[in-house]
Amino acid sequence: MTGQLAPTLDEPGEHPMHALIAAPVGDAHLLLRPGSPKAVKLGAAKFTELQSAVQAAEAVPSWLVDPVARSWGIDLTDRPAAGTVLVREAGPYEFSRATYEINLGCDFDCEHCYLGEKKFEGVDLAGKERLLLTLRDAGVIWLQITGGEPLIDPHFPFVYERAHELGMQVEILSNGSRLRTDRMFNLLAKYPPTKLSLSVYGASAETYDGLTRRRGAYERFTEGLSRAVGARLNVDMSLIITSRNAHEQGDMRQWAVDLGVPYREYANISPTIYGTGETLPTQSPEHLTQRAPFTGCPAGHTFFHVDPHGRASICKVGRDPSIDLLTEGVEGLARLGDIADSLMLRTGGCSGCTLSATCRVCRPMAKVFQEAKAPLQNYCQHGGTP
Ligand code: SF4
Ligand code: SF4
Structure with missing residues (x-):
């Protein structure tokens, strides 16, 4: 359970981090920069050349200098390949994306929350590290860390930094309540997430605090949001529209526009993960949107979800059957494709x-x-x- 083992991580920034990641993704080979959503395509031959340069402790190949300078403004001239580029190995399957629900606990208590009672529990720090190594070995490049509220997990800083060290591009889904703290802000400023998706529950303290059932939540959120936007983190606002805050929909949109931040809206509320529907009355019927027709989904084939106990499922919705990654390891993921196919029946x-x-x-x-x-x-x- 979370809290059994105190985090022992050095302060963020103690370890030198690679400037670039080279990764095989399906049939392609990509060059990525930690924290940047951009990607540069590499041919298979150039990927192999880069891999050899790292292994032989040579300088980065000269053909890499221009595209990297153009894409990210970094001068790689004569830089050693090892330490500058982290070359990822291909995983045994097709997986390149995963979501990791680090903990279901949350400091808010939103009326519409699909997580139900939100128990604060998960594997200990050593278990979390083993999970990350398993995700790395599975070939995961893009990792979304979510919760509950991930930033309140005492192991979050360790998990976040370790995922970066392992060459993953990390997105965070958060309610933003902890962003205003120096420790969290400094961590994210040092290792920017590829995306920081923040849920927005209202445009006034009265509405926001009412929906989240936490006094002062709006103030904490606005302070953290301002810091994140001021630091030019890749913020994305998720406007959650329910019957309680629908009258502030326009103000929420304007808020995002004024900040120059992209936003998306979510008005279709889900039942809880326990199959109960107490969340559904919070929906605003006139704001429900037609779901896009389902035309197939790569869940269980190129991406998967991991819950706080280390159980891998095809996605956050189709949670059963699951695979215990801590006992089965990467090999267990071989079954996910068949599980996905059976769940689509x-x-x-x-x-x-x-x-x-x-x-x-x-x-x-x-x-x-x-x-x-x-x-x-x-x-x-x-x-x-x-
Ligand atoms: S912030 Fe998210 S996880 Fe927390 S109660 Fe609200 S909807 Fe649930
Ligand atoms: S609920 Fe899961 S399986 Fe269905 S579309 Fe979403 S990710 Fe795919």
Whole structure:
């Protein structure tokens, strides 16, 4: 459980970090810069040349200097390849992305939260490191760290820095409540995330504190948001629209526009991960959006989800069956593709539907709505008219 082992990590910034990552991704080879969403394509031959330069302790190949200077403004002339470029190995499968729910605990108590009771639990620090090594060995390049609220986990700084050291590009999903603290701010400023997705629950203290059921939450959020934007972190605002804050939708949009930050809106609330529907009444019916038709999903094939206990599933929605990564290791992931395929088969909840041949709804998603006895209109592409 979290807290059994105190973090023993050095202060952030103690270790020299590579300037670039070279990684095989599917049939391609990419050059990435930690914290930057940009990618430069490398041919297979150049990737191998770069790999050899690192192994032979040579300087970076001269052909690398110009594209890197153009993309990221770094001068690599005569720099040693080893220590400058971290070359990732291909994993045994096709995985390149994962989400890691470090802990379900949260310092907010949002009315619409799909995590239900949000137990503060997870594997200890050593377990978290083993999970990260497993993700590395699986070939994960892009890692999203989420929660609960990930920044309140005492092991977050260790996990975040270690993921960078292992050559992963890290996105954080957060409520932003801890961003204003010097320790967290300095960590993210030193190792910028490729994306910092912050949930926004209102445009006034009254609404925001009411929805999150935490007095002072709005003030903490706005302070952290200002620091993050001021430091030019790659902030992305996720506007959560519910019946409580829908009247501030315009103000939330304007807030993002004024800050010059990209935003997305989410009004379709999910049942809880335990298959209960107490979150659904928080939806604002007039703000619900039509879900995009489901045209297939790489869940379980090129990406997967890991919960606080180290169980890998195809995604955050289709959580069962899962694979215990701490006991099974990378090899266990070989089963995820078949699990994904079986979860995409039609479930009983739609039996009798005369339109099922043209159904375009993700099955794991439909299943959680069916378990929660949600109205068909909440998830059925045909508007619930079988
Ligand atoms: S901030 Fe996120 S995890 Fe926390 S209660 Fe709100 S919705 Fe749930
Ligand atoms: S819920 Fe469905 S569409 Fe979303 S990631 Fe999971 S399988 Fe894919």
